[in-house]
Amino acid sequence: MASNRPAPAAPFVPSQRGTEAFGYGSYSTDEGPWEEWNPTEDSTRPVRGRHRVAKQRGGGLARSSTVLGVGVMAAVGAGGMASAHAGKPPVSISMPDLPVSHLPAVGSLLEDEPSAPQGSATALSSVGMTGTDNAEDAGDAGEALRNRIMAQAEQQQGQAESKAAAAAVAAADKQVADAAAQAEQAAASKAAAAKEQAEAQAKKAAEAARLAELAKQYALPTSSYTLTSLFGQAGSMWSSGYHTGLDFAAPTGTLIKAIHSGTITQAGWAGSYGYRTVLTLDDGTELWFCHQSSINVSVGQKVSTGDVIGRVGATGNVTGPHLHLEVHPDGQPIGIDPMAWLRGKGVNP
Missing domain, CATH: 2.70.70.10 (Glucose Permease (Domain IIA))
Structure with a gap:
């Protein structure tokens, strides 16, 4: 991370101190003198890698407040904040000269997770999610995929069963039709045979009747022969x-x-x-x-x-x-x- 550009130094004149100094209700002679502190590259520990969101834990609110405070101080040091109202002369900001070790670095706030290597990318869908959440999402995605595959399998099985049922119905209908055709053909053949037999019997009876009638007209020429x-x-x-x-x-x-x-x-x-x-x-x-x-x-x-x-x-x-x-x-x-x-x-x- 590049260091913040130092803010222009304002002349320190105690007599010109305003009553609206940042962070104070009024000026007090007991205060000061203080030295100005502007964060530089040497005074802040660089944070390597991209910012990552810390896991939400019990102390998440306190850490978020700390990060917000550090951000405010960095902004104050970078911008200078000369005055709270427009048109007033710039006012310098004095910060106590504290050791760098007393300031929590951003990287230390994420010490629970190893720093990501330079150039590494984190998927936007995983921002703000814990490992458990990712596992649950992965499990949900797998379950959804499994459900979809099962639904497709059931649909295909249903279609196959429908086709098999339709084929079975068609085969049964064909068997019934064939049986009906065979029965009809057998009945027709039987009826034709019966008709033919009846006609033959009728013809035979007619011939017998004719011969009987002729027998009355014809006789043998002799007897005892x-x-x-x-x-x-x-x-x-x-x-x-x-x-x-x-x-x-x-x-x-x-x-x-x-x-x-x-x-x-x-x-x-x-x-x-x-x-x-x-x-x-x-x-x-x-x-x-x-x-x-x-x-x-x-x-x-x-x-x-x-x-x-x-x-x-x-x-x-x-x-x-x-x-x-x-x-x-x-x-x-x-x-x-x-x-x-x-x-x-x-x-x-």
Whole structure:
């Protein structure tokens, strides 16, 4: 710290002393003479470092008063304070010549804290705060930071939990939708299968009804028979190389009946077929009854289902008594399977 510039010395004339000297109510001849004292660099101990505020302790008020007094004296010594009123002649200030050791230096007032090194900086936020206060502030800042971090963590956790809950809800909804779709599809498939089955049953019932109705119109050509040769069987016994009809083996003289109503178009000998009767139905289908032992109808005669048209025999190319039946749609020379045709009419040989 630079020393204070010495104040200009005022001539000491006791007779000119005023009655308003600093620090005194009136002049007294008992006082003085005193020597003037101006603080210099040699008389004051420099204070190193920046001023620091002492910790607030029990004697803080007394120390503050002491510092204030020292400051006042320093100002008085630096400025001179010539007079208390403007316009009056300057008045010198006399201070007792006390040893420097009796004056408390500013640095000694802060002896509880080590002097800060030259050029050191103290944060403005720490001025007037004790170590405990700084620790508490640091603790509060740490606690605030911790609370903020915890709040952010809780917020992030809440967001994650919300997202997880939303995902779980979406997954559950999807599962419910999939289950509903599967159930709907299964129900639709089941309904379609049931409908198809019902339609099949209805169709079967309708066909049965139709066959039952046809069965009233169609009948087997004979009774007490045995099927010995089927349509299409190959063999040298037949001139075509295969069997062209259906054989009903029965005793000679067994009655032969009309399968359906129609008109007799042929009745007589037919070579290898023996005695043959041809019954033409209304749709043009020809039914051939062959190997008869006798014929009971004539050409042009109308017959109905179940009418007797002849008897079983063994005429023509045969090995035993039987009825050889052939079916020729529209009078075609090549016949079809009589078994399938009869079943299509509701008659099962």
